[in-house]
Amino acid sequence: MSAHDFDVVVVGAGAAGIAATRALKSAGLAVVCVEASNRVGGRTHTDTEIFGVPFDMGAHWMHTEHVNALKAPGLALGLDLYAAPDNATTFGLEDDAVLWDEVDEIHGAINEAARIDAEIEASTGSPTDRSLADIWQNKGRWSFTAAMTFALSIARDLPDTSLRDISAWEGGDDWFCREGFGHLIACTAQGLPIKLATPVTEIKSLTDGVQITTATGKIKARTVVVTVSVGVLAEDIIHFDPPLESDRRSALELITMGDYNHAGLLFRPGALPVQPDTWLTYHLEPDANGIARGGGFLCNISNTGLTSFESSGSFSRQLQDAGPESAIEHALETLVGFFGTAVRKAFIKGHASAWRNEPYVRGSYAGASPGGHDKRAVLCKSHAERVHFAGEATHTSQQCSVSGAHLEGLRAAEDVLAQLR
Ligand SMILES: Cc1cc2nc3c(=O)[nH]c(=O)nc-3n(C[C@H](O)[C@H](O)[C@H](O)COP(=O)(O)OP(=O)(O)OC[C@H]3O[C@@H](n4cnc5c(N)ncnc54)[C@H](O)[C@@H]3O)c2cc1C
Numbered sequence: 001m002s003a004h005d006f007d008v009v010v011v012g013a014g015a016a017g018i019a020a021t022r023a024l025k026s027a028g029l030a031v032v033c034v035e036a037s038n039r040v041g042g043r044t045h046t047d048t049e050i051f052g053v054p055f056d057m058g059a060h061w062m063h064t065e066h067v068n069a070l071k072a073p074g075l076a077l078g079l080d081l082y083a084a085p086d087n088a089t090t091f092g093l094e095d096d097a098v099l100w101d102e103v104d105e106i107h108g109a110i111n112e113a114a115r116i117d118a119e120i121e122a123s124t125g126s127p128t129d130r131s132l133a134d135i136w137q138n139k140g141r142w143s144f145t146a147a148m149t150f151a152l153s154i155a156r157d158l159p160d161t162s163l164r165d166i167s168a169w170e171g172g173d174d175w176f177c178r179e180g181f182g183h184l185i186a187c188t189a190q191g192l193p194i195k196l197a198t199p200v201t202e203i204k205s206l207t208d209g210v211q212i213t214t215a216t217g218k219i220k221a222r223t224v225v226v227t228v229s230v231g232v233l234a235e236d237i238i239h240f241d242p243p244l245e246s247d248r249r250s251a252l253e254l255i256t257m258g259d260y261n262h263a264g265l266l267f268r269p270g271a272l273p274v275q276p277d278t279w280l281t282y283h284l285e286p287d288a289n290g291i292a293r294g295g296g297f298l299c300n301i302s303n304t305g306l307t308s309f310e311s312s313g314s315f316s317r318q319l320q321d322a323g324p325e326s327a328i329e330h331a332l333e334t335l336v337g338f339f340g341t342a343v344r345k346a347f348i349k350g351h352a353s354a355w356r357n358e359p360y361v362r363g364s365y366a367g368a369s370p371g372g373h374d375k376r377a378v379l380c381k382s383h384a385e386r387v388h389f390a391g392e393a394t395h396t397s398q399q400c401s402v403s404g405a406h407l408e409g410l411r412a413a414e415d416v417l418a419q420l421r
Contacts, residue, residue, distance in 0.1 A: 003208065003209070003220065004209055004220045004221050004222050005032075005219050005220050005221060006030045006031060006032050006219065006220075006221040006222075007024070007029040007030045007031060007221060007222050007223070007420060008024050008029055008030070008031045008032075008221055008222065008223050008224065008225060008416055008420075009031075009032055009033075009034060009210070009212045009219055009221045009223075009224045009225075010024070010031060010032070010033040010034070010224075010225045010227065011033075011034055011200050011203075011212070011224060011225065011226045011227060011228060011238075012033075012034075012035060012036075012042060012226070012227035012228045012391075013033050013035035013040040013041070013042065013189060013194045013196075014040075014041060014042025014043060014044065014185075014227060014391070014405060015041075015042065015043075015044060015070075015185055015392075015402045015403075015405035015406045015409065016227035016390045016391045016392070016405040016406065016408050016409035016412070017033050017035070017042070017225070017227040017390075017409060018033070018040065018185065018188055018189045018192065018194075018406075018409065019069075019188075019405075019406040019407075019408075019409030019410050019413070020033075020225045020227065020390060020409035020410070020412050020413045020416075021033040021189075021192050021193070021194065021409075022188070022192055023409070023410055023413035023414075024225075024413050024416060024417070025192065025193065027413070027417055029416075029417075029420070031193060032193050032194075032195060032219070033192060033193060033194040033195070034194075034195050034198040034199075034200055034212070034214055034219070035194055035195065035196050035197075035198060036197070036198065036199035036200070036359075036360040037196065037197070037360055038196050038197050039186075039196065040185070040186055040189040040194060040196070041058075041182050041185045041186050041189070042058075042229075042361065043058040043059060043229075043355070043361060043364070043365070043392075043402075044056070044058050044059045044181050044182040044184075044185040044186075044402055045057045045058050045182040046179070046180025046181065046182030046183040046186070047182075047351075048180075050264070050349075050351045051264060051266045051304075051306055051349065051351070053266075053301075053302075053304035053305070053306050054178070054179055054180035054183060054301075054302070054304070055180070055262075055264045055306060055308075055351070056180050056181050056182055056262065056308075057182070057262060057353045058181075058182065058262075058353070058355070058364075059181045059182070059401070059402045060176065060180070060181050060262075060298070060301075060308070061084070061174045061175075061176065061181075062074075062081070062174060062175040062176065062177065062181060062402075062403070063172070063174055063398070063401050063403065064170050064171060064172035064173075064174075064398065064401075064403065065083070065172055065173045065174065065175045066172050066173070067170060067172065067398065067403070068175065068403045069403045069406045069407050069410075070181075070184060070185070070188075070402060070403055070406060071175060073184070073188055074177055074184045077184065077187050077188075079177050079178070079179050079183070079184055079187070080177065080178035080179060081175055081176070081177050081178075082175065082176055082178065083173060083174075083175055083176075084173070084174040084175060084176055084277060084279075085275065085276075085277050085278070087274075087275050087277070087278050087279075088278070088279040088280075088281070089274065089278055089279070089280055089281075090145075090280075090281045090282060090283075091280060091281070091282040091283075091338050092282060092283050093142070093283070098140075098142055099142045099145060099146055099281075102139075102140065102142050102143050102145075102146035103146045103149050105146075106132075106135075106136065106143075106146050106147055106150065107150075109135045110132070110135065110150070110163050110166050110167055111167050113130050113134075113135050113163045114129075114163045114164045114166070114167035114168075115167075117129050117130060117163065117164060118164065127371045127374070128371075129162050129163060129164045129370040129371045129372075129373065130163050130370055131158060131159050131160065131161050131162065131163065131369075131370045132147055132150060132151055132158040132159075132161040132163065132166070133157075133158040133159040133161075133290070134163075134370075135163065136158060141283070142283070144284055144285060144286055144292070145281065145282075145283055145284045148284050148292050149281070150166055151292070151312065151313060152292075152295060152296060152310070152312045152313075153312070154166065154258065154312075154367045154400065155258025155259055155260035155312045155313060155316070155363075155364045155365060155367055155400075156258045156312070156313050156367045157290065157291055157313040157314050158290060159290065160313075160367075160369050160370075161367065161368075161369075161370070162367070162368035162369060162370045162371065162372050162373050163370070164368070164373035164374075165367065165368035165372065165373040165399065168373055168396055168397050168399070169397060169398075169399065169400075170397045170398060176277065176301075176302065178302045181402065185402065195216075197215075197216075198214045198215060198216055199214060199215050199360065200212055200213065200214050200238055201213050201214065201215065201237075201238065201239060202238065202239040202240075202241065203224055203226065203238060203239075203240050203241070203387060204240075204241040205241065205242060205383075205384040205385070205386055205387065206220075208222075209221055209222045209223065209386060210222075210223060210224045210386050210387065212224060222386070222420060223386040223387075223388065223416055223419060223420065224386065224387050224388065225388045225389075225390060225409075225412045225413070225416060226238070226387060226388065226389050226390075227389075227390050227391045227405075227408075227409060227412075228360070228391070229257060229360075229361055229362060229363065229365075229366065229391065229392075229393070230252055230255055230256065230257060230366045230379065230391075230393045231256075231257035231356075231361060231362025231363045231366075232360060232361070232362055233252055234252045234253075234256065234257075234362075235362055237359075237360070237362075240383065240384075240387070242384055244383060245383065247378050248378055248379065248381075248383070250375070250378075251372075251375035251376075251378040251379050252379070254368060254369050254371060254372030254375050255366050255367070255368050255369075255372050255375050255376060255379060255393055256363075256366065256367070256369065257356070257361075257362055257363020257364060257365065257366055258312070258313065258363060258364050258365060258366075258367045259311075259312065259313055259314070259316040259317040259320065259355070259356060259363060259364055260310065260311070260312050260316055260355070260364035260365065261310070261311055261316045261319065261320055261327065261352060261353045261354065261355060261364070262308045262309070262310055262352070262353045263308065263309040263311070263319075263324070263327035263328050263330075263331045263350060263351070263352040263353075264306055264307070264308050264350060264351050264352070265306070265307045265308075265309065265328065265331055265332060265335075265347060265349075265350045266305055266306050266307075266347075266348040266349050266350070267300075267305050267306075267307060267343070267346045267347055267348060268305065268346040268348065269305055270346075271305070271342070271343055271346035271347075272299050272300055272307060272335070272339060272343065273339060274299045274300065275299075275300075276299070276300045276301070276302060276303040277298065277299070277300065277301060277302065277303075278297075278298075278299045278300070279296060279297070279298055279299075280296060280297040280298075280299050280338075281296045281297075282294065282296075282334070282338070289314075291313065291314045291315055292313070292315060293315050294311075294315070294334065295309060295310045295311040295312060295315070295316070296309075296310050297309055297310070297331070297334075297335070298310065305348075307331075307335075309327065309328075309330070309331030309334075311327065316364075317356065319352070320352075320354045320355075320356060320357070324350075324351065324352035324354065326352075327352040328350035328351075328352055331350070332344060332347060332350070365392055365393075365399075365400040365401075366391075366392060366393035366399065366400065367399075367400065368399075373396075376393060376394055376395070376396050376399065377396070379393055379394050380394040380408075382415065385419075386419075388412045388415050388416055389412070390405075390408040390409050390411060390412035391405050391408055391409075392404050392405040392408070394408045395407060395408050
């Protein structure tokens with residue numbers, strides 16, 4: 001009789017945990033995935049009840065299509081995947097090139113600053129890195145908006161961004177899944193041994209394995225893969241015995257959860273005079289604290305009538321703290337400012353996400369503060385030999401993404417297989 005209930009316990013059934021569980025099961029190991037909430041998917045979740053059409057509360061964009069690890073599984077599942085149309089538009093800007101020239105210039109500055117910082121670090125051994133706020137120059141009416149195109153997607157304010165982290169991101173074309181990205185991920189979990197509503201409270205290393213304490217009992221296994229967010233780790237929602245090492249603790253101070261939320265607004269057909277799946281941005285100015293009090297709109301998603309207002313950083317947090325009506329009203333009023341009061345008449349209903357309030361997530365995704373990019377490697381290493389980590393935060397070039405989380409789940413499964421063979 002084995003002293004272990006399983007070879008491997010995977011903690012968390014988000015993109016990383018699902019990928020790890022499938023790989024370990026396919027390799028013939030006895031594996032169970034324990035998930036705190038009552039659904040799979042974590043930060044990918046497609047709701048179809050609120051609006052009657054798919055609403056991605058979390059991830060929606062299948063970034064960097066040429067390396068996106070979920071594209072092939074999505075197509076194999078027969079889902080309707082398609083390239084995001086090249087129709088991004090900026091309200092109030094007659095010549096889009098004005099903005100995109102500034103974006104290109106800032107992108108060049110990010111890469112150059114990151115290169116110089118890396119060279120300085122290599123020669124002195126001391127970490128250097130700067131933020132978007134350090135290099136952004138207020139040159140023209142659209143330069144803050146251009147800088148926000150970077151800060152918005154990484155869910156942080158300009159001073160709290162790492163140029164090294166932005167520079168490391170592998171860019172490319174985006175795709176969408178008509179049924180919802182969350183639906184795609186939930187499909188990939190089908191048939192896997194996942195126990196829902198089973199929050200883990202303690203992970204204890206034993207001489208020959210690990211003991212996982214959950215709300216419904218203890219499980220003994222030879223090893224464990226932990227895929228919870230850095231927000232869950234930083235807030236000690238799971239107790240580790242032995243405790244997490246000091247370098248991982250320091251890393252958790254530099255790789256932290258940002259804020260990003262979707263406010264879905266359902267309109268009657270034809271309410272917004274733009275093509276389906278148009279990414280609509282507009283002029284943003286910093287307030288007295290340097291914060292952009294606005295975001296962007298993904299309009300008429302997959303031609304369903306649903307538009308998503310996407311907010312980021314401190315502003316997103318403020319909207320979230322003020323309650324869902326606040327984000328919905330802000331988004332509606334902004335669209336009325338663009339297209340007139342007919343938009344309000346065509347409005348049916350709204351709903352806003354609040355990811356920092358999710359007890360087993362605690363934010364949107366893990367960005368690096370200046371000096372933090374290299375700490376992703378610290379979060380990735382195993383703890384006390386048998387405790388492995390994976391998730392969006394540990395990928396170094398597809399960080400903050402579903403694809404990165406999935407790939408990290410596969411990497412952790414490989415680490416486990418190498419250890420147990
Ligand atoms: C609003 C928003 C928009 C986004 N947009 C995009 C996008 O367009 N494209 C993109 O690629 N990415 C996007 N992302 C990021 C993407 O969703 C994440 O990077 C990815 O889903 C993270 O997967 P994960 O497996 O690492 O973590 P998670 O999805 O957080 O999975 C971890 C799981 O662990 C569970 N858990 C936590 N604590 C415990 C515990 N104690 N016991 C048991 N289980 C526990 C959680 O409930 C969760 O299910 C977005 C995120 C948000 C919030």
